[in-house]
Amino acid sequence: MTRPPITLDISVQRDAEQCCVRLSGRLDAHQVPAFLAAAEPPAPQTVLDLSGVTFIDSSGLAALVRLVRAAQAAGQHLEITHVQDSVRLAMEITGLYGALPVRRAP
Amino acid sequence: MTLTDDAAVTELLEQVADLSDHLVFLQRLIPQALALTDEAQATALVREAAALISTPGAALQVGGVWHGDTPGWLRALERPAAPVVLPRGSVHTGAPYTAAWRLTAVLAVPLEDGWLALWGKREFMAVERNLIGTLAQLLDAALRALRQRREAVQYEMQARDRQRAHAVWRAVTPAQLRPPEGYHLTLRSQPASDFGGDFQFQEGEWLVVGDVSGKGLPAAIITAMFASAFTVAARSSDLLSKLSEALYGHLEQSGKFCTLVALQLRPNGQVRVMNVGHPPVLLRRADGTLKEIRASAPPLGTFPLEHVTEELVVLHPGDALLLYSDGLFEAEDARGVPFGLDRTRRLAAESGPETFIERAVSALTPYTVTDDLTLLVLQRDPAVPSVQLHLTGDLARLPEIGAALRTVLAEEHPALMAAELALTELVVNAVRHGQARHLTLRVHQAGAEVLATLTDDGQAFDPRQVAAGTAGELREHGYGLLIVQRCAREWQYARVNHLNRQTLSLGAPAPLSSSPCP
Amino acid sequence: MPLTYTRTGPGLTLSGRLDAQNARDLREVLTEHAAQPGDLTVNLADVPFIDSSALAALVSALKDLRRSGRTLRITQASAPVRELLSLTMLGRVFGLEDLR
Numbered sequence: 234m235t236r237p238p239i240t241l242d243i244s245v246q247r248d249a250e251q252c253c254v255r256l257s258g259r260l261d262a263h264q265v266p267a268f269l270a271a272a273e274p275p276a277p278q279t280v281l282d283l284s285g286v287t288f289i290d291s292s293g294l295a296a297l298v299r300l301v302r303a304a305q306a307a308g309q310h311l312e313i314t315h316v317q318d319s320v321r322l323a324m325e326i327t328g329l330y331g332a333l334p335v336r337r338a339p
Numbered sequence: 340m341t342l343t344d345d346a347a348v349t350e351l352l353e354q355v356a357d358l359s360d361h362l363v364f365l366q367r368l369i370p371q372a373l374a375l376t377d378e379a380q381a382t383a384l385v386r387e388a389a390a391l392i393s394t395p396g397a398a399l400q401v402g403g404v405w406h407g408d409t410p411g412w413l414r415a416l417e418r419p420a421a422p423v424v425l426p427r428g429s430v431h432t433g434a435p436y437t438a439a440w441r442l443t444a445v446l447a448v449p450l451e452d453g454w455l456a457l458w459g460k461r462e463f464m465a466v467e468r469n470l471i472g473t474l475a476q477l478l479d480a481a482l483r484a485l486r487q488r489r490e491a492v493q494y495e496m497q498a499r500d501r502q503r504a505h506a507v508w509r510a511v512t513p514a515q516l517r518p519p520e521g522y523h524l525t526l527r528s529q530p531a532s533d534f535g536g537d538f539q540f541q542e543g544e545w546l547v548v549g550d551v552s553g554k555g556l557p558a559a560i561i562t563a564m565f566a567s568a569f570t571v572a573a574r575s576s577d578l579l580s581k582l583s584e585a586l587y588g589h590l591e592q593s594g595k596f597c598t599l600v601a602l603q604l605r606p607n608g609q610v611r612v613m614n615v616g617h618p619p620v621l622l623r624r625a626d627g628t629l630k631e632i633r634a635s636a637p638p639l640g641t642f643p644l645e646h647v648t649e650e651l652v653v654l655h656p657g658d659a660l661l662l663y664s665d666g667l668f669e670a671e672d673a674r675g676v677p678f679g680l681d682r683t684r685r686l687a688a689e690s691g692p693e694t695f696i697e698r699a700v701s702a703l704t705p706y707t708v709t710d711d712l713t714l715l716v717l718q719r720d721p722a723v724p725s726v727q728l729h730l731t732g733d734l735a736r737l738p739e740i741g742a743a744l745r746t747v748l749a750e751e752h753p754a755l756m757a758a759e760l761a762l763t764e765l766v767v768n769a770v771r772h773g774q775a776r777h778l779t780l781r782v783h784q785a786g787a788e789v790l791a792t793l794t795d796d797g798q799a800f801d802p803r804q805v806a807a808g809t810a811g812e813l814r815e816h817g818y819g820l821l822i823v824q825r826c827a828r829e830w831q832y833a834r835v836n837h838l839n840r841q842t843l844s845l846g847a848p849a850p851l852s853s854s855p856c857p
Numbered sequence: 858m859p860l861t862y863t864r865t866g867p868g869l870t871l872s873g874r875l876d877a878q879n880a881r882d883l884r885e886v887l888t889e890h891a892a893q894p895g896d897l898t899v900n901l902a903d904v905p906f907i908d909s910s911a912l913a914a915l916v917s918a919l920k921d922l923r924r925s926g927r928t929l930r931i932t933q934a935s936a937p938v939r940e941l942l943s944l945t946m947l948g949r950v951f952g953l954e955d956l957r
Contacts, residue, residue, distance in 0.1 A: 239738035262767040263734035288741060290763045291818035299815045319756045326760070326825045326848050327818045328810025552909035553877060594884075594917045596909075598945060616945040637946040641916045669908065677906070680940070710908070 240264070242285070243271045252276035257285025260293035260320075269296055275304040275311055284315035289323050301333060312336050354466060361470045364391050368474065372481035381478055382406040385455050388474050392467040395459035396443070401482060402452050411436035418454040419447045422472055424463050432458075448475040452482065505533040508559050511566045512538045516715075519546065521606040522654075523718040527696050529666075530711045534559035537664045537711035540566060542573035548715055549599030549617065550664050552638075561586075561595055578603075579613060583644040590640025598638040600662060607785030608719050609829070609844065610660070612650040615639055618665055618680070621687045625657030625721070629688050630835065651831050653790050653842040654719035655781045659692035663699070666712035672705050692718040725783035730766060732776040737763055740780065747784050757826040758782070758789040758845040764819040765793050765802070765841060773797025773839065788828060788846040794838045801832040802841070825849075862886055867895050868932070872903035875911035883911055887918040891929075897922060899951075902933040907941055919951065928952070 241258040254272045258264070260283075272281070281297070283289075297313065304311035314336045316324065324330035368384060375381055382399045386407065389397035398409040405414060412432045425445040433440030446457045448471055455475060457463070463471075516539060518524035528537065536551035536558025547569060551558040565586060572581035578601055590596055598616035614620055616638030619631040635648035654660070663683060670678045682702070690698040696714045703712075724747040730736055741759045748755045762780060769775040775797030782791045807824050808817035823830065825848040833840045860882040861872045869890050875883060891897055897918070901907070919929040930952040934942065942948035 239742075259738060261734075261737050261763060262771070263737055288738075288759065288763075290737075290760060290767065291816075291822055292767065294818050295815045298813050302813060302815070319760075322756050322848070323760055323822065326757075326810075326822050328812070329818075332811050332813055550909065552913040553880075554910075591920070594913055596913055596916060598909075616947070618944055634944060634946045637950065641947065642950060665909065669906070675905075677937070 241267065243268060245271050247276060250277050252279045253282065254280070255282040255285070258287065260286050260289040260296070262290055262292035265292045265296045268293070269299070272300055273303070275300055275307070275309050277309050279304060279309065279311040281311070281313045282315050283313060283317065283320055286317060286320050289320045291323075291327070294323060294327060294329055297333060298329070357466060360391060361466065364388065364470070365473060365477075368477060372477045373484070375481040375485050377485070378404070378406050378482075381482060384478070385457075385474070388471060389457050389459075392457070392463070392470060393460070394446075394457050394463075397455070397457050399455045399478075400453040401450070413445075413456055413458075416445075416447070416456070419449050422446075422448040422468065422475070424468065427461050430458075446471055448472060450475055450482065451479050452486075501533055504556070504559075508534050508563065511563050512540070516541050516546070519544065519604045519606070519717070521608065521720050521723070522604060523692070523716075523720060525692075525696055525714075525716045525718075527700065527712070527714040529708075529713070531555070531666070531709060535711040536562060537666070537713040538562045538565060539713065539715065540569045542570060544603050544605060545569075545573045545578060546602045546604060546717070547578075547599055548662050548664075548713060549597055550711070550713075551597045552595050554711055557593070558595070561590065561593065561597065564589060565597065579615065579644060579647055583639055587640060587643065596638040596640035598634070602660070602717070604717070607788065607844070608654040608656075608658075608723075608783065608790055610652050610654055612652060612660070613647050614650075615644070615647060616641070618663060618668065621661040621684065622652055622654075623659045623661055623687055623692060625655065626727075627688050629684060631684075651842070653792055653844075654717075655783050655790065655792065656719050656723040656725040657692075657721040659695075659716055659718035661687050661692070661695055662713075662715040662717075664711060664713040666708055666710035667699065667703070667714065669710060670703055670706035670708045670712075672707075678703065678706050692716045723783055725781065728780045728782075730778040730780065732770045732774070734767065734770060737766065740766065743780065744782060744789070747782060748789065752784070752789075753787050753847040754784075754789045754845055757847050758791065761823045761826040761843065761845050762791060762793065764822050765843075766795075768802060768819055769793070769795040769797045769800075769839065773800050775839075785844070788844050790842070790844055792840065792842045794835075794840045796838055799834045800839060801834075803830055803832055860886065864890065867893070868898045868900060870900040870903070874906045875901075875904055875914075876906065876908040877910040880908075880910035880914050884914045884917065887914060887929075888921070891918060891922055891927075896927050897929045898932045899929060900933045901931055901938045902935055904935055904938055907938050912941070912945070912947065915951070916947070 241256060241260060241264040244255045246253045252275060260268060301311055312334050316335055321330060371384060378401050385397045385399050398405055398407045398413055427442045427444040430445050432443060443458045444460055444462050446463045446468060448455050457471060514528045516524055516526055531554050534556050536554045539548045551561045568582055568585035572578045575581045600617045600620055601613045603611040612620060612632050614632055614634045615636045616634045619633045622630040622632060632650050636644060668678050668680045668683050686699055686702060687695060695716050699714055726743045726746050728739060728743040740762050744755060744759055766778060769778060773795060775795035778795040780793050782789060802820055805820055807820040808814055810821060826845050827843045828846050829844040831842045858874050858878060860879040863870045922929050934953060942953055
């Protein structure tokens with residue numbers, strides 16, 4: 234059994250038009266400030282790649298919602314991709330899986 | 340030799356002959372008297388003596404009852420204090436007792452427990468009186484022995500009855516119980532006499548221990564009634580009402596009452612505890628901390644059962660419930676100082692569930708236990724994998740929750756993700772909103788679910804009272820409680836000793852019908 | 858131990874242990890005492906110990922009195938007696954404040 238990661242790695246590729254935030258690890262209450270600091274403000278085209286996220290709690294979900302609403306308000310486009318099972322479970326429990334702009338697996 | 344001398348010699352010879360007859364009679368009498376089996380035989384001996392001294396009437400009274408054909412006039416006479424001859428003419432033997440008036444002397448001799456009378460002669464001579472006096476002494480000895488033999492037989496029958504009754508009582512109130520699934524059970528049931536008023540019954544998930552007021556046979560009768568009422572009541576989820584319905588009237592009529600604790604023990608460690616007038620149940624956590632579950636209603640049979648507060652507890656592996664009857668803390672030492680409840684509590688905290696009974700019994704050595712004594716320990720199987728985690732207010736330690744869960748749950752366990760999610764929410768909640776700085780999480784696996792207890796030292800706060808947000812709404816807060824609600828099959832909150840305590844049964848949430856992408 | 862008691866008007870003051878050995882006497886004294894009109898008050902300040910038989914006698918007396926619209930109040934009780942009444946949830950029905 235591999236021990237799940239206990240921190241969050243954030244990599245950001247950003248230019249004037251696009252922003253791609255790749256997350257790996259835990260997106261919980263403790264990690265949210267670092268995540269928001271890196272992901273804000275959204276660009277005209279933003280992709281949140283959650284392929285490495287093993288755990289998300291309600292604070293992490295709230296942070297995602299905050300980014301999505303900011304983008305909507307600014308008329309920008311934001312998409313969440315590569316949602317893993319545990320993240321999807323949290324989204325489903327809270328009814329957010331359908332409400333958030335999640336790109337469905339092909 | 341003169342005529343008078345001749346007459347005197349003749350009389351003397353007659354007397355010698357009589358004495359010889361008497362002697363023969365007495366020789367025969369002794370073995371007969373010793374073998375006496377009833378009053379009729381004694382009466383026969385009195386009649387035989389009467390015949391020997393040539394008087395037709397003889398009767399015997401023992402214990403206020405006359406034996407033989409006793410004329411009415413005799414029944415009207417009082418037992419004499421000492422042997423006496425009532426001279427002829429002094430006793431009225433005519434109407435209304437008999438048609439004819441006959442002159443007769445009456446020889447009356449008292450016995451220890453009655454008297455005997457002989458009549459029908461004009462007088463009773465000294466030798467005759469002596470013979471009857473000796474007969475009376477023999478009869479006294481014989482009747483005394485008869486009484487003792489009868490008492491012995493009766494005592495033996497009673498003892499046999501008691502023995503049989505004891506066997507029935509023990510069958511109804513077993514000294515052994517079967518451990519409920521998932522628990523270890525130790526019981527010591529020690530009645531004060533052959534019968535006890537303490538009882539313990541078991542049916543399905545239910546286990547009831549109780550104590551009928553008083554002790555001995557009267558209490559045991561009520562106990563037996565309780566046993567049959569319990570069998571029926573245990574089929575109902577409303578056990579106590581059913582018991583009360585069946586027993587209240589009987590208890591009230593007999594001026595008795597009954598204290599009891601009813602436990603419904605689920606294999607996963609969830610226990611419903613109801614205490615009706617019984618001494619406090621001690622909930623002993625694996626780390627030795629104690630909680631008392633006190634009575635929430637007066638004993639059954641005192642006042643109509645109105646409301647019983649039901650305590651829901653989760654026993655994690657190693658936790659135990661300790662039950663005892665008042666025979667324990669009311670035991671007194673030589674100076675009359677009772678064992679006491681404080682000492683009971685100390686004993687429970689200091690000794691583990693495995694040794695509680697043993698140590699209680701040895702601590703009782705200098706005490707006199709006068710009442711029934713029942714000690715029962717129910718321990719949640721300590722072999723079930725469980726984990727305990729201490730956390731501080733530092734949210735950087737949140738990952739430890741998942742790590743702890745993975746020590747008792749396989750990665751593919753259906754409740755793992757839900758449990759980590761829900762428990763993380765509760766910890767964050769307690770730290771952020773309750774300013775909790777010391778939190779303890781205890782978790783064990785129970786089939787497809789996870790049972791968890793979280794205690795924290797934050798401000799008193801029952802998160803169940805907060806309305807969780809609606810699912811599917813885009814909000815920037817309020818998802819945490821929604822997550823807990825969706826993952827918790829059961830969720831209890833209590834404020835105990837300045838700590839918030841939540842116990843949850845957590846499992847994979849049912850899928851929510853998610854609305855399509857907008 | 859024989860039952861020791863003193864009566865003053867509606868008040869009955871008991872002293873010494875109340876247990877199975879004198880529970881029957883206690884019942885008799887209570888019944889006798891309840892024959893006078895009005896409520897009955899019982900002082901248990903000098904009773905160091907009370908067992909379930911004696912408690913049953915007090916409960917029976919209270920229930921008898923209630924049938925005629927009266928009551929039995931325990932005015933004072935020693936600490937151990939209070940404890941037992943509190944444990945069994947019977948303190949309040951006898952008008953004793955719960956000490957917990």
